[in-house]
Amino acid sequence: MIKRRAIIATVASLAFFGHCGNVTVVKPAHAQEGAAKPAPVLPSMAGETVLVAGATGRVGKVAVELLKAQGVKVKGFSRNIDKAKEEVKDVQWVKADVRDPKTLKNITKGVDRIIFAVGSNSFKDNTNTPDLVDNKGVAVLVDEARKTGVKQFVLISSVGVTRPNVAEGTDFQKVMAKVLSNKLEGENYLRASGLNYTVIRPVGLWNRDGGQNPIGIMQGDVEVPGMITRADVAAVAVNALVNPDAKGKTVTIFNVTHPQLDGWKSAFAGIPADAKN
Ligand SMILES: NC(=O)c1ccc[n+]([C@@H]2O[C@H](COP(=O)([O-])OP(=O)(O)OC[C@H]3O[C@@H](n4cnc5c(N)ncnc54)[C@H](OP(=O)(O)O)[C@@H]3O)[C@@H](O)[C@H]2O)c1
Helix, strand or coil, X not given: CHHHHHHHHHHHHXXXXXXXXXXXXCCCCHHHHCCCCCCCCCCCCCCXXXXXXXXXXXXXHHHHHHHHHCCCEEEEEECCHHHHHHXXXXXXXXXXXXXXXXXXXXXXXXXXXXXXXXXXXXXXXXXXXXXXXXXXXXHHHHHHHHHHCCCEEEXXXXXXXXXXXXXXXXXXXXXXXXXHHHHHHHHHHHHCCCCCEEEEEECEEECCCCCCCCEEEEECCCCCCCEEEHHHHHHHHHXXXXXXXXXXXXXXXXXXXXXXXXXXXXXXXXXXCCCCC
């Protein structure tokens, strides 16, 4: 029953997005296909080394645990190495700051794959700018990854990067606009790098348990008024490290749910009326 509901919810959401003119629906025939196809069997990463950039962060920490459970050796870096060692065990820690490229020199030596889950969070520290972190910080690591032939680079970016609305809004929105426009620069650098990559653009993040709701996944930058758990983002990122179908793709991901069970009732108010022809 739960599985059937999940399928209906996914299909309903794909059907909704199918009506949006600017959206590419990945599999428009999905509704006629019934249940999802079996997921591909992925090659084992056991014994490999994965660098999780942002391993002390809320998404990064979950990714570390998922990787360790698969027998992966995890490498991480942090600006605060003592706190990192205390909080996240069994990681090969390096003290580094993406704003200072020399601290990342040779960081990818012996690394097979990378998840980038660093975020500037410049509301807390205005020296940790989106330009230096979400843009150039990605580029520094991409350059290191190219030198050592990293097999796959998974970048956690954000939905909305193609719609930053830089000139408008409150102070908060202006900072967010900088974050988004710089994340797009970082994405572009990765896409042009020649590395195998997956760019993941989650909607708003929250800290509920993962695996509770289906994960919708669509190509491009899709304006989805929803949320996704950090744990589910981590699960998608870990999967994309070895999923051959994830290579060279940029996707929006979201939980097929509403933050409140009856939230759809008030959501009518935010939907524009049909244009009169
Ligand atoms: N919040 C949302 O709703 C939302 C929505 C879409 C996408 N995202 C993106 O999702 C990603 C993961 O988010 P999250 O909530 O897990 O982030 P988070 O908990 O705020 O963690 C941020 C991580 O970035 C690292 N970091 C920040 N500045 C750094 C620097 N200069 N050098 C090295 N490391 C640095 C931090 O490490 P140390 O402090 O240990 O150095 C920490 O591990 C971020 O890219 C975020 O922008 C967020």
